[in-house]
Amino acid sequence: MYREIVKDLMKWRNSDKRKPLVITGMRQCGKTYVMQKFGKEAFESVVYINLEKNELAASIFEYDYDVHRIVNELSGFSEDGKIIPGKSLLIIDEIQACPRAITALKYFCEDMRELHVMCAGSLLGVALKHENISFPVGKINRLQMYPMSFKEYLIACDEENIVKILNDYAKDRPLADSLMGRMEKLLKNYLLVGGMPEAVASWCENRSFEEVAEIQDNILEDYSSDFSKHAPIADVPKLHWIWESVPKQLAKENNKFVFSQVKSGKRAHELENALQWLVDSGLVYRCELAANPEIPLSFSADGSYFKIYMADVGLLCRRTGLSYKALLAENGVFSSFKGALTENYVHNELIYLDKKPYFWRSGNTAEVDFLIEDDENVIPVEVKSADNTRAKSYRLFCNRHKPSVGYKFSLKNTGVNMTEQTETYNIPLYMIWTLH
Numbered sequence: 001m002y003r004e005i006v007k008d009l010m011k012w013r014n015s016d017k018r019k020p021l022v023i024t025g026m027r028q029c030g031k032t033y034v035m036q037k038f039g040k041e042a043f044e045s046v047v048y049i050n051l052e053k054n055e056l057a058a059s060i061f062e063y064d065y066d067v068h069r070i071v072n073e074l075s076g077f078s079e080d081g082k083i084i085p086g087k088s089l090l091i092i093d094e095i096q097a098c099p100r101a102i103t104a105l106k107y108f109c110e111d112m113r114e115l116h117v118m119c120a121g122s123l124l125g126v127a128l129k130h131e132n133i134s135f136p137v138g139k140i141n142r143l144q145m146y147p148m149s150f151k152e153y154l155i156a157c158d159e160e161n162i163v164k165i166l167n168d169y170a171k172d173r174p175l176a177d178s179l180m181g182r183m184e185k186l187l188k189n190y191l192l193v194g195g196m197p198e199a200v201a202s203w204c205e206n207r208s209f210e211e212v213a214e215i216q217d218n219i220l221e222d223y224s225s226d227f228s229k230h231a232p233i234a235d236v237p238k239l240h241w242i243w244e245s246v247p248k249q250l251a252k253e254n255n256k257f258v259f260s261q262v263k264s265g266k267r268a269h270e271l272e273n274a275l276q277w278l279v280d281s282g283l284v285y286r287c288e289l290a291a292n293p294e295i296p297l298s299f300s301a302d303g304s305y306f307k308i309y310m311a312d313v314g315l316l317c318r319r320t321g322l323s324y325k326a327l328l329a330e331n332g333v334f335s336s337f338k339g340a341l342t343e344n345y346v347h348n349e350l351i352y353l354d355k356k357p358y359f360w361r362s363g364n365t366a367e368v369d370f371l372i373e374d375d376e377n378v379i380p381v382e383v384k385s386a387d388n389t390r391a392k393s394y395r396l397f398c399n400r401h402k403p404s405v406g407y408k409f410s411l412k413n414t415g416v417n418m419t420e421q422t423e424t425y426n427i428p429l430y431m432i433w434t435l436h
Contacts, residue, residue, distance in 0.1 A: 001030070001201070003030060003034050003152060008143055020109055022119050022143075023143050024128075025146060027123065027281075029147050030145065031145050032093055033197065034145070035093070035118055036091065044084070044088065046088070047078040047091065049077055051093070051097045052097040058097060061098055061101045065103070065104050067112045071090070071115065085112060086114050089116045091119070095120070095124065096128075102134070105117065106139040109136065109139040123230050126280045146282075146348070148196070148197060149349060151163060156204050159186065162179075180413065187430040190313070192314060194316075194317070196219055196312055196315065199216055217318065224243070231277055235273060235277060238274035239274045242278060245261065246319075247310070248261075250309065251340045259272075282311055284310055284311060285309045285310075288303055290302070295377075305361075309347045313344055343369060343383050349432040349433060350370065355373075357372055358372075360397060366396050368382060379403060382394040382406070382407070383409050384409070387412040398419065402421040402422065406424045407425050408424060409428075411429060413428065
């Protein structure tokens with residue numbers, strides 16, 4: 001499957017300032033597959049070591065941090081008995097199973113930088129923040145990996161021609177009705193299937209929502225098992241409470257995350273660590289309030305006032321028990337959740353574009369769904385699940401803060417509306433990825 005992260009991997013491979021690379025991301029989002037596929041395509045040889053499954057390989061790191069010795073002994077796990085700097089890729093998977101291997105990355109950087117070393121692991125983001133590991137600060141490169149974006153999903157579904165057409169499309173020129181209809185259908189399918197590679201592969205092969213749902217159930221069950229296996233014992237019930245609460249709170253009209261609604265009688269200080277565990281695992285994202293829309297948005301962000309989104313819209317649909325027939329039928333029986341689902345989808349697409357979203361709120365009623373920034377501007381983003389783009393809060397924001405550019409994401413056709421101060425682009429929901 002095509003993954004956008006490969007472009008970043010190639011930049012890393014060719015960089016003169018390259019350091020060992022650590023890839024983090026939620027479980028089962030495709031890290032191992034991408035590392036091995038990239039290695040086969042970009043290097044003469046690949047040596048793959050799984051430190052969770054291979055105790056002998058893990059023991060090699062226990063003696064000392066002499067990387068020449070470590071590489072020499074790890075060469076025994078390669079097909080030809082060689083690891084050649086500059087020609088070989090050393091992949092260390094499930095590296096969190098051996099904390100000394102993480103520490104050893106410092107010495108790979110200092111003493112053998114010419115060797116390409118790439119690492120990943122299940123819940124590695126959690127291990128790096130919550131476990132007693134000597135982390136090689138300043139000695140590694142890091143990349144975050146996500147489930148498949150809508151663009152990657154389209155390519156997996158053999159829709160490369162549509163990707164090319166939309167990628168080059170002028171945003172002020174309307175799309176043909178036939179193309180809009182096809183894209184809306186593809187988007188609905190994506191909202192149900194989501195971006196977990198195993199679910200996407202099943203859908204591409206069999207076009208069965210039932211099979212996709214079975215895969216999603218297994219993934220969700222694995223995540224629940226991870227809570228008991230990897231989290232502190234005291235936090236396990238809290239993780240389950242928060243995990244169950246996320247879809248319910250997202251579907252509220254004011255979908256600010258409220259700790260008191262997670263479990264009756266529980267306060268924020270009792271649940272904050274468990275929520276952060278879910279964030280560090282990559283399963284959920286925090287989107288914070290930015291009351292003062294100035295660059296940088298992070299400066300005015302309110303860490304105590306935030307929304308929570310799930311990392312995959314397909315899993316969100318499955319968590320709520322939403323029937324694929326209900327979504328495809330468009331009969332209005334799930335209209336309130338449709339808005340929340342669409343908002344979660346947009347949030348994730350912005351994350352894929354490396355545009356960290358915030359949101360803006362004024363008083364009890366005025367709210368702009370997202371704020372993003374480029375080098376010079378704060379850009380308001382309004383999200384609508386249908387083709388009605390009237391937005392009182394968006395107009396209020398533009399009148400008050402006078403942004404030069406704004407976006408409205410909906411099912412309305414492409415177009416541009418120019419007011420006295422703001423140039424607003426109407427972008428169909430299925431074209432967000434073209435904003436690169």
